[in-house]
Amino acid sequence: METSRKEKEKVTESLHLPDVDIAAEERRTLKIKVKPSRLEMDPPLSTPTGQTSGRGNNHIPAGDTTKEVPPTSSKLSSDGIMEESVSQMTTMLSNILEHHGLANQRLASLEEDLVHAKKEEEKLKAMIEALEKEKNKMNAKVTLMERKDLYELLEAKMEGF
Secondary structure: HHHHHHHHHHHHHOOOOOOOOOOHHHHHHHOOOOOHHHHHHOOOOOOOOOEEEEOOOOOOOOOOOOOOOOOOOOOOOHHHHHHHHHHHHHHHHHHHHHHHHHHHHHHHHHHHHHHHHHHHHHHHHHHHHHHHHHHHHHHHHHHHHHHHHHHHHHHHHHHHH
């Protein structure tokens, strides 16, 4: 364990990489659990004649005095753990990049929608200004008509005197 740590430190120094807490890195990689293969979990089933049922090749035939070979260890070497860790990180990175790409596409779409909405807003502002001008013209006409009516009414009353 100590030699692999020193090797990792040498590699890190030779690559001019930023300082990495190797012990933390080892703890992180040791959390990866590797499931043993099916052959390692289940011993072979044998028949009374000594034949296996096909689930494994480490069965001792009847009459053989040799010991059964223990199944291979389910633990990976530190290189295997590192490879698995790198594989997982690569997968995570590709997923992140894919989501980043999708987010950029969505952002570009939203920016296009924003530009379109701003153009629509400008059109609506122009329409509102035109309607305000029309309203002011109509109010001016109404005011003139009211004054004219008042003037005519005043003239009619003055004629009566």
